[in-house]
Amino acid sequence: MNYKKLDHEDIKVLSSYVDEDRIFTKENIEKNFSHDELGTVSAYPDLHIFATSKEEISLIMKYAYQENIAVTVRGAGTGLVGACVPIHGGILLDTSKMNKIIELDKTNLTLRVEPGVLLLDIYECVEKEGLFYAPDPGEKTATIGGNISTNAGGMRAIKYGVTRDWVRGLEVVLPDGSIEKFGGKVVKNSTGYGLKDLIIGSEGTLAIIVEATLKLIPKPLKTVSLLVPFENREDAISAAPKLIMDHVLPVAVEFLEKQSLQYSEEFLGKKIPHNNFEAYLLLSYDGNNEKAIDEDIEKASKLCLEKYNAIDVFLVDTEERRSSVWNVRGGFLEAIKASSDEIDECDVVLPRSNISEFLKYVRILSEELDIRIPYFGHVGDGNLHIYFCKDSMPKDLWNEKIEKGFKLMYDKAFSFGGLVSGEHGIGFAKKAYMKTLLGENQLRIMKGIKQSFDPKNILNPGKVI
Amino acid sequence: MNYKKLDHEDIKVLSSYVDEDRIFTKENIEKNFSHDELGTVSAYPDLHIFATSKEEISLIMKYAYQENIAVTVRGAGTGLVGACVPIHGGILLDTSKMNKIIELDKTNLTLRVEPGVLLLDIYECVEKEGLFYAPDPGEKTATIGGNISTNAGGMRAIKYGVTRDWVRGLEVVLPDGSIEKFGGKVVKNSTGYGLKDLIIGSEGTLAIIVEATLKLIPKPLKTVSLLVPFENREDAISAAPKLIMDHVLPVAVEFLEKQSLQYSEEFLGKKIPHNNFEAYLLLSYDGNNEKAIDEDIEKASKLCLEKYNAIDVFLVDTEERRSSVWNVRGGFLEAIKASSDEIDECDVVLPRSNISEFLKYVRILSEELDIRIPYFGHVGDGNLHIYFCKDSMPKDLWNEKIEKGFKLMYDKAFSFGGLVSGEHGIGFAKKAYMKTLLGENQLRIMKGIKQSFDPKNILNPGKVI
Numbered sequence: 003m004n005y006k007k008l009d010h011e012d013i014k015v016l017s018s019y020v021d022e023d024r025i026f027t028k029e030n031i032e033k034n035f036s037h038d039e040l041g042t043v044s045a046y047p048d049l050h051i052f053a054t055s056k057e058e059i060s061l062i063m064k065y066a067y068q069e070n071i072a073v074t075v076r077g078a079g080t081g082l083v084g085a086c087v088p089i090h091g092g093i094l095l096d097t098s099k100m101n102k103i104i105e106l107d108k109t110n111l112t113l114r115v116e117p118g119v120l121l122l123d124i125y126e127c128v129e130k131e132g133l134f135y136a137p138d139p140g141e142k143t144a145t146i147g148g149n150i151s152t153n154a155g156g157m158r159a160i161k162y163g164v165t166r167d168w169v170r171g172l173e174v175v176l177p178d179g180s181i182e183k184f185g186g187k188v189v190k191n192s193t194g195y196g197l198k199d200l201i202i203g204s205e206g207t208l209a210i211i212v213e214a215t216l217k218l219i220p221k222p223l224k225t226v227s228l229l230v231p232f233e234n235r236e237d238a239i240s241a242a243p244k245l246i247m248d249h250v251l252p253v254a255v256e257f258l259e260k261q262s263l264q265y266s267e268e269f270l271g272k273k274i275p276h277n278n279f280e281a282y283l284l285l286s287y288d289g290n291n292e293k294a295i296d297e298d299i300e301k302a303s304k305l306c307l308e309k310y311n312a313i314d315v316f317l318v319d320t321e322e323r324r325s326s327v328w329n330v331r332g333g334f335l336e337a338i339k340a341s342s343d344e345i346d347e348c349d350v351v352l353p354r355s356n357i358s359e360f361l362k363y364v365r366i367l368s369e370e371l372d373i374r375i376p377y378f379g380h381v382g383d384g385n386l387h388i389y390f391c392k393d394s395m396p397k398d399l400w401n402e403k404i405e406k407g408f409k410l411m412y413d414k415a416f417s418f419g420g421l422v423s424g425e426h427g428i429g430f431a432k433k434a435y436m437k438t439l440l441g442e443n444q445l446r447i448m449k450g451i452k453q454s455f456d457p458k459n460i461l462n463p464g465k466v467i
Numbered sequence: 468m469n470y471k472k473l474d475h476e477d478i479k480v481l482s483s484y485v486d487e488d489r490i491f492t493k494e495n496i497e498k499n500f501s502h503d504e505l506g507t508v509s510a511y512p513d514l515h516i517f518a519t520s521k522e523e524i525s526l527i528m529k530y531a532y533q534e535n536i537a538v539t540v541r542g543a544g545t546g547l548v549g550a551c552v553p554i555h556g557g558i559l560l561d562t563s564k565m566n567k568i569i570e571l572d573k574t575n576l577t578l579r580v581e582p583g584v585l586l587l588d589i590y591e592c593v594e595k596e597g598l599f600y601a602p603d604p605g606e607k608t609a610t611i612g613g614n615i616s617t618n619a620g621g622m623r624a625i626k627y628g629v630t631r632d633w634v635r636g637l638e639v640v641l642p643d644g645s646i647e648k649f650g651g652k653v654v655k656n657s658t659g660y661g662l663k664d665l666i667i668g669s670e671g672t673l674a675i676i677v678e679a680t681l682k683l684i685p686k687p688l689k690t691v692s693l694l695v696p697f698e699n700r701e702d703a704i705s706a707a708p709k710l711i712m713d714h715v716l717p718v719a720v721e722f723l724e725k726q727s728l729q730y731s732e733e734f735l736g737k738k739i740p741h742n743n744f745e746a747y748l749l750l751s752y753d754g755n756n757e758k759a760i761d762e763d764i765e766k767a768s769k770l771c772l773e774k775y776n777a778i779d780v781f782l783v784d785t786e787e788r789r790s791s792v793w794n795v796r797g798g799f800l801e802a803i804k805a806s807s808d809e810i811d812e813c814d815v816v817l818p819r820s821n822i823s824e825f826l827k828y829v830r831i832l833s834e835e836l837d838i839r840i841p842y843f844g845h846v847g848d849g850n851l852h853i854y855f856c857k858d859s860m861p862k863d864l865w866n867e868k869i870e871k872g873f874k875l876m877y878d879k880a881f882s883f884g885g886l887v888s889g890e891h892g893i894g895f896a897k898k899a900y901m902k903t904l905l906g907e908n909q910l911r912i913m914k915g916i917k918q919s920f921d922p923k924n925i926l927n928p929g930k931v932i
Contacts (some may be wrong), residue, residue, distance in 0.1 A: 153661075155654075166661075191618070192668050195668065196631075199631070203661050246576065247574070290715070351655050384575075419651045423658045444647060
């Protein structure tokens, strides 16, 4: 792919579109903007622009389209697969300053936001009005634009679905600079092909999200968590689908193992209560009726103890307990990152019935390859986060083990009907595995779709397909 | 578009793929198969084939692709926009005999079905196992393939979403005959562009659905409806969004007016209790805790009476009452159809805040055009069903009024951020309105998508785009 290398004239034109304190040329670009959270791939753009409006983005794209300049969109940079890294140089279009909440509509129960609004700001804005945006990805400082671009999942997917289910409408800038609206404030839509749903999960390769209309619901009045210890991994994991079947639909079913717990406790310098067991499920239930939730919890506890071999059931009901347990759970990625000089990760998703067998295989792989592979996961929805740790081994050996290990792991997952990514996306890092899984036909269709949106292939080139 | 007219040789080849009692040539095709439920457009295929397996469909498509033969897929024919009518002749590929339920997976809470399974058979199959497939379109004898192809919505969308939210995976045959899988039994998926979501709502123009994996949840233990009469339409409609905001999320909020009620009562020869009011909301609440639902209902009743000007609140709690009220509600379309020699309909969707003002406009339009326009709707989700009745007026005048009336009505809807179709789709009948709403850019993208799936444009040509 031959993109124009930005020259003095290009920079002059592009500089005329934005304030000078929002545009940075190569020598002034911070290292931070050359990679994402995981940092397995890095590259500098020629120009880093903080956009502040869709009109600005439209102007920039019109020019980039005309001049054949590669453009990569970046939100908060919390991704893990290199999707926001400008591997072909050109413009890094940063939407993190487009962080206005435009409208909270209490009649239609929608929230209109700019793409750079952080997830934690959305929660704060809607929850103080008694409303609820349910998707709950681990990384709360991600932007909503990034969440939509990866179809982020999170911990409440069993009961509430993923980001896709909470986006009613999108406004986007196409690669040629034109501005289009897909969907809107409406609850239903059967008006032509699902372009909104195509943008969701497309990782900035089809169009630039400049506004999103999110669905809200009344906030559940109460949420309670249970920490349920088990004697071993198998017992914990096999309890999860049974619990879900048993007429008490939980909000979240997280799986924790002693090892990940210890990493996180050490990293955070905090301990959770009852931390001396082999494996745990962390369950959440919510609702609008206090008594009903109490009954749900009682039933879940009883089932865990009497039918699913739980050792005990601890109620996580005080603010202190809640924050300690969920902070430790939330600290897993950071803790594992801190435990090794380099890590690589996969967020494979499987039918929940196959989790136990799959994780058994991961343990075998860890032994066979002689590599540390900690993991944790959303066992309720079959989405695992698996980390390969370099632990100071020589680079060559690391690359060799990663390549072999990931291939074997994905092959096993595919044999169970699993997919490459549950919520982190494909970006740059997972392209080869997606190709293996989906095959030539689907790749050809995806390339055709890319071509319809972006005939010059200037938007986030080299990603996803 | 130039498609091959089927000759003797084609019919011989195609006949070799299927049993002879499942293939019909032009002279033997029943009139029923030349149109859909509404019948505003009709055309006969050259060949009507009942397929019974994906392998058969694959063979047929390989041949059709090679020979450039148009193929239109049909389910139960319950559509309202002509999507299943073979306007370019060729093959009518009927999937109604592919009606096997393949697997109910209680661990992953999924149901695998062939495309011809009827909605009512899905309910029966899963509910007897204590499970729940939530989408609830009015027409229970539609096939699941048709439901997926239009992204059918139905009455429970406020709480449970639409068909899109309940499809985890699809297996399809592409126009060239190859078989592909999108998604699977997994809860989350961020593996490349959302091809599954692109097939959903594409009305048989991109690929042929040969298997669907549906999401299930544990069945709510109890559902209760309330019939709430109001003095006038405005009071009823404006109560709906307030109720939804007020922390008691209903399953359904249907709007009924005296006139539609009377049509349906006369048509069915049944009366509902308390049928002498101007306007009604029909509310449903469900849940797993009897006491909690009772409290929800009590609260809703109180709000309706004390804050939203309801005249009364009637509990629809016996089987007899439930069946009488919901049958009358379900009979609206049939009743309105029976009340006129010809009708045309639209299923516009709007932000729920604009329903009242929009319906005021429809009444004005009805007077100005001197045409009967009954309607009813899912006011909870902003989706209305509006019927223009010919009432024996001359054909020319009817066409004139329809054209003028639909244009004005859609323009008004668009001005409120409304869309052409909430759940019935675009098919043949609504193409012009979609073009007006979405514009050239979006149409161009959709055509590109069509081209990627169906480069020879043989699959359901002349529909949607």
